[in-house]
Every structure is written in structure tokens, then in C-alpha cells.
Amino acid sequence: MSKKPYDKLIEDLLVFIKSRHYVHAKDIPNIELYMDQVTTFMDDHLGLFKRTEEEKILTKTMINNYSKCDILPPTAKKKYGHDHLILLLFVYYFKNILSIPDIKKLLDPVKDIVMKDKSPLSMEAFLDRIMETQTMHFDSLANQVNHTVKVGKDLFPEFSDAEREKLSIFTTAYLLTIQATAQKHMATQLIDNYLTKHPSKEAGQKPKAPRPKKPDTSRPEVRKKTPKKPIS
Template identity: 30%
Template sequence: MENINQIIEQLGLEASLALDEIPQIDLYMDQVIQLFENKFTDTKRNDDDKVLTKTMINNYAKGKLIFPIHNKKYSKEHLILMSLIYQLKGALSINDIKVTLQGINQKIIKEEMELDSFYTSYLNLTRQNVEDFKVDIEERVKDVREEITEDEKGNSPYLEQVLMISSLVHMSNLYRKVAEKLVDDITVEKEAKRHK
């Protein structure tokens, strides 16, 4: 696992759509797709993968993950929501994302929310998460190496890699489960308000 730092550098972990990169004018679908492809191309696992497609955008609209568009154009707020969806769909189901973003969509429609401020907070947290992640990965590499027994040393590189993969997937599952429980709490809160 000598190449773990190279792997991390290739992941595009810092890729995000900054507020000053979002045009102040509404964009057509093809322009939105091009913006996302340019911005998030380094985050793709394979070159053939698509960051965003017409079908995805249409499904987000039909599924009410984003508030309705006007004149076939997407506003700054739509782009912010699509950026959030892009990140959330790595761990959550489309239905969980809808539940998570439903309140934000309603606040946007009612003009009760300054989405720029919320998104800035989100970007600040993601930057800190990347820094924390880099430190954590180094600790995990050390922990994995310590777990390899003397008998396993001959197969060490392969076994280290399998242990690292297993450890990372386990951590990912732990974080995802907490996120899903928080989504469930949103649903429970909505149900409780409905019955009052």
C-alpha cells in the first residue's frame, strides 16, 4: 500500500462546484451537463462514466429532488441542489435524497432560505472532511500493517490491500448507516408534525 497517497491524489477529493463557478444566469440542460462534466471529471472511476446526464436531470425533476424549472432553464439554486445530489447519491438512495432535500426545496420555493449561505457551510465542511480523511487514511494504513501477522508476511502486500479495502468499506458502511438513520429521523419528524 505504498501507493495510497498516489491513489488519494487521483481521486479528485477536492472537486466541488464553488459558488463563484456557478453562472449568475440560468442555464440550459446541455450547459449544466457540460459544467458538471468539466468540474467533476477527476472524480469519475472510469473515463466512460458520466457525471450528469439528461436522464439523470429529468429523473431528479420528475422525482421532485429539485424544485420545478422554468422555461427549460436551470437556476443557480438548481445547480447547487444538483451538486448536493451528486455527492449524496454516492451513499444514499434516491428516495433518501428526496427526503433529505425536500425541506430545502420547499424553502426555496417559498423564498424562505438563502441557499448560498447553506452551500458555503457545506463546502467548508467538505474541505475539512477531506483534510480529516487524509489523516485518517494514514492511521488506517498503520493499523492494517500492524494487524498482519508474521505468518502472513509473505503475502503481505495482497493481504494488506484486502484488509485495507475491508476496513474502508466497513467505515463507509458505518457512516452510511448513521446518515440513513438521520434521514429516517427527518421522516419521523414530518410524520409527527402531520399528526399534531
């Protein structure tokens, strides 16, 4: 069975990704879940992102590490509620691109603002609003990716069909990767410039000058003897 042309594969992937039902608040169970139930929920709802069947979406070790890093709030009797699951969804979307410290910097304001008492927006409403924005964003993403594929196909007309296809696949993969790299750089710059705390800058203070080194008193100071002048 022959493989489909790679541009058709990209087209099918875009349709598949856009048509998939991403997790909304109504999909989250109304009961608190134990760890095994959490990992099963994530596998069931985020399985489309797996590269192989053996790949795990989130493991118990990962979730425990997120708790130790204060990305997740404490659980009640080892049960995970709506807020935990919503945070884990965002962690999964972030973790292939951003470091754990960066993820924490992004989620800390969400926890402080949206999860606070008397917040005008619940975490469920926050999730749904983000998902709606994501769906609209996929239209522009599809146009961008289709343009990238066309550029890759038209770049090497002097080669044979088989050679041109391999070079076009390289070019398309390269352009997709460099776009992802540039977007990652922009995301990390936002984090570094607006969500990373710089104590001396935030307090409006100048960085402290280094303290002068104290003299070494562990050994007694040896005074140089002044040579006596000869008596004339």
C-alpha cells in the same frame, strides 16, 4: 513500469482530493443553462470522481428523473438556474450512497427553508458554507485513513512481502468499506428518525385498529334446520 506501493497511492489520493477545488457559488455561471450545458458543467467540475473516462457524472435521463421525483423544482423554459445546479451538486454527492427517496427527504427541508422567500441565507451562501466545512473535515478524514492503512500493513507479519501486501490491501479496503457502511447506516438512521413522516405519530394519534371484516353478503345465509323431536 512498476506500480507505486498501495500506501503511497492512498497518500497521494488524499492529497489530491484535499487539494482539489470543489464547486463553490462563484464557479456557477451567472446565466441559466440548457440541459446539455448542465451535463457539461458537471463533467468539467466533478470529473475527479470518475473511475473511468467513459463514466458520466450526470446524464439527461438522471436529471429528468430528479425533476419527476420533485427533487428539482420546475424549470423556466427548460433552463436551469443557480438553485438547480446547487441541488444537482448535492444530488451527485449523495447518489452513490443514498437512495433517491432518501435524497429527496434530505433536500426537501433545504428547499423549504433556504429557498423560501426572504430567507436569511441564499442557496449560494449555503453551498459555500457546506464546502468550507467539508474542507476542514478532510484533515480528520486523512488521519483516519492513514491509521487504517497502518493497521492493514502491520496485521500479517508472518507472510512474505508479496503475500502480506495483498492481505494488507484486502484489510485496508475492508476497513474503509465497513467504515463507509457504518457512516451510511448513521446517515439513513438520521433520515428515518427525523426526516421521514409518520402520520399517526406526528398527529399524536394511536394507530387505528383494523376494522372488523364485514359479513359476506354475496351468498344468502343458509340456516341449519333444527331436527324435529320425535313425538312420544
